[in-house]
């Protein structure tokens with residue numbers, strides 16, 4: 001029996017939309033936040049340092065600096081790395097725009113290097129081709145939660161005297177060669193947006209083992225202003241402070257840090273459930289010829305899956321990605337696409353002259369990509385609904 005697709009007027013698999021990602025907030029989180037709201041310090045109080053300390057401990061690194069978003073973390077890291085006009089930073093076209101925009105904020109130029117078609121992460125061979133005298137930074141992205149090829153990337157960086165800012169917005173809790181993500185690159189950034197592994201509403205963090213970077217990161221987070229006596233050029237009295245650099249207000253509040261601390265206590269459960277869901281998806285879809293699933297057992301790492309990407313085998317389907325996407329949406333499955341290649345965004349095309357064809361592997365991936373819902377609070381019934389909808393839509397449209 002073939003079921004009528006919801007898009008053609010049939011009954012949808014679900015009555016209500018299943019979102020692609022969702023936060024996991026419980027009573028403990030709410031109590032932690034409300035405790036701070038009842039206290040004297042709702043910002044710039046003790047919770048910030050406490051969250052930073054616990055976070056650094058969790059990722060196994062010396063320093064963590066909390067900021068107001070993952071984007072602020074990227075911007076701050078570019079400042080700490082002293083990116084300036086004329087400098088180039090190499091990143092992946094398959095990422096959120098912020099991984100490249102942060103370079104522009106400081107006057108530098110983002111350069112893209114194509115992805116590896118299997119891992120979907122930036123390809124170290126492509127990075128080498130893009131290095132020039134102007135290159136200063138590499139920004140690998142641990143896309144979907146699968147760590148980038150960090151060993152090769154760090155080798156390239158050391159050989160060419162480059163700084164590595166790893167965008168680990170997707171990969172909190174992942175390991176690479178048995179080391180925690182957040183302890184490997186010169187600086188690693190994280191995001192606490194609600195769809196990410198842990199949330200503070202909006203929020204971000206930079207981790208590093210370099211004291212100098214840590215100090216610059218903290219300076220930039222607060223307007224470039226310091227009160228540190230050892231750093232002041234002059235001293236007029238106890239009120240005295242100096243603005244030594246152009247910074248921003250990128251601070252994270254105490255109640256957000258309290259939420260972050262409370263969320264961090266659940267991180268192992270969160271990651272375990274995400275891995276479990278990926279396993280279930282993989283088992284269900286691995287033998288479906290119309291779908292390519294993510295790399296199941298990467299050699300060097302244990303991913304902390306943030307999103308579950310499938311690639312449609314369009315050659316075996318009667319319709320394109322758009323029709324499959326719309327059909328799944330009509331079944332009330334909250335599909336998404338991560339990401340439209342950054343170089344194809346109108347701003348980047350116009351400013352840098354990029355066009356279709358510049359990064360063939362990234363573009364090919366994009367043309368087939370569909371993100372399926374995945375978040376730790378998803379029930380087994382939700383997962384079964386995704387199976388049912390995907391199987392229904394694929395069997396209807398297969399050649």
Ligand SMILES: *Cc1c(COP(=O)(O)O)cnc(C)c1O
Nearest residue numbers: 069070071096098169191192193
């Ligand atoms: C979420 C995300 C960011 C930005 O984080 P915000 O907290 O939303 O500013 C940057 N890079 C990647 C890869 C992301 O997924």
